[in-house]
Amino acid sequence: MIDLLQQYSPITQALMATLFTWGVTAAGAALVFFTNTVKPKLMDAMLGFAAGVMIAASFWSLLAPGIEMAEQLGHIPWLTAAIGFMGGGLFMRLTDRLLPHLHLGLDTAQTEGIKTSWQRSTLLVLAITLHNIPEGLAVGVAFGAVAANLSSATLGGAIALAIGIGLQNFPEGAAVSLPLRREGMGRTKSFFMGQASGVVEPIAGVLGAAFVLHMQDILPYALCFAAGAMIFVVVEELIPESQRNEANIDLVTMATMVGFSVMMILDVALG
Numbered sequence: 001m002i003d004l005l006q007q008y009s010p011i012t013q014a015l016m017a018t019l020f021t022w023g024v025t026a027a028g029a030a031l032v033f034f035t036n037t038v039k040p041k042l043m044d045a046m047l048g049f050a051a052g053v054m055i056a057a058s059f060w061s062l063l064a065p066g067i068e069m070a071e072q073l074g075h076i077p078w079l080t081a082a083i084g085f086m087g088g089g090l091f092m093r094l095t096d097r098l099l100p101h102l103h104l105g106l107d108t109a110q111t112e113g114i115k116t117s118w119q120r121s122t123l124l125v126l127a128i129t130l131h132n133i134p135e136g137l138a139v140g141v142a143f144g145a146v147a148a149n150l151s152s153a154t155l156g157g158a159i160a161l162a163i164g165i166g167l168q169n170f171p172e173g174a175a176v177s178l179p180l181r182r183e184g185m186g187r188t189k190s191f192f193m194g195q196a197s198g199v200v201e202p203i204a205g206v207l208g209a210a211f212v213l214h215m216q217d218i219l220p221y222a223l224c225f226a227a228g229a230m231i232f233v234v235v236e237e238l239i240p241e242s243q244r245n246e247a248n249i250d251l252v253t254m255a256t257m258v259g260f261s262v263m264m265i266l267d268v269a270l271g
Contacts, residue, residue: 006155011209013155014143017162018136018205022198024166025132028173029194032181038174040245046171047242048252051234052259053168054135058227058234060267061161062138066223068152069145075220084221088228092134096236101127103241121180121193128172128197131237134229135165136201140208141222148216156270163270164263169198 008016031038038046063081070080100113102123111123142161145153177194181187212222242252 010143010147010213011206013146013158014140014205014209015202017139017143017158018202020162021135021139021166021169022195022201025169025173025198025201026191026195028170028175029177029191031174032177032187032190032194035178036181037178041248041251043171043175044242044245044248044252045255047175047238048255049259049262050168050171051238051242052256052261053164053263054230054234054238054259055256056260056263056267057138057161057164058230060264061142061157061164062223062227062230065145065152065157066220066227069148069150069223070220072150072152073217073220077220080220081224084224085228085231087221088134088225088230089232091225092130092229092232092236095130095133096232099126099130101130103127103237120183121185124176124179125193125197127237128176129200131172131233132169132198132201133204134226134233135169136204137208138226138230139165139201140205140210141212141219141226143205144209144212145219145223147213148219150219153219157267160263160266160270164266165201167262168259169201173198 063085066084067077067081070077096112098113100111100116100118100123102108102111102120108120108123116123139158139162142153142158143155146155146158173194176197177190180190180193185193208222208226212219239256242256243249
């Protein structure tokens with residue numbers, strides 16, 4: 001796989017990788033053609049797994065390479081990491097405050113962001129889309145960083161990140177399409193809405209890769225920025241959503257640790 005990707009430009013690599021992650025989102029949404037529901041315990045576990053993957057990816061694939069890259073470029077590593085990481089969190093906080101969206105399992109009255117008359121289905125899709133912005137950005141920045149020819153950024157590591165993001169996108173696609181189906185929406189439209197939440201990943205991925213290619217001096221900041229944005233999503237959304245049912249908290253905790261371990265293994269093995 002690595003040899004195959006090496007013949008393409010970083011932007012094309014990022015596009016191919018994020019099309020894959022979008023495809024996994026669509027695969028998760030396609031569950032709606034086979035069932036109307038997934039047991040809450042299983043869905044909670046899948047969301048916990050996704051949280052674990054994102055936490056591990058934030059450190060192993062983004063924050064640690066960003067710190068190492070900052071040192072190689074002559075920056076102050078801890079300052080670069082802190083600025084980039086907090087910048088990512090603040091960006092997501094602003095987006096979360098402005099973009100209308102509705103988290104899973106909540107009533108329409110609990111819609112976040114600016115007030116709107118948009119339909120519930122649109123608000124649910126936007127909630128998952130909010131997750132996918134930093135994920136696509138992270139993949140794009142990781143592939144763009146490889147072009148800097150620094151030891152801290154490897155094509156294998158970028159591929160590992162894309163695989164990990166893809167794995168955790170499966171439950172996110174299902175988390176949109178299945179609730180919409182239960183509310184009476186047709187299977188095809190439920191699938192379409194579920195996969196639509198992943199459309200933003202190729203867009204964010206290409207933009208992220210193109211941005212760092214033309215401004216390589218900010219690479220360490222960009223990597224840490226993506227890490228901060230992903231951690232914001234995990235702490236603000238994924239973990240609370242996965243632990244609403246107190247009876248499943250232990251299961252969710254173990255699923256989170258499994259997700260972390262899987263992403264860590266991928267990064268260490270391929271990176």
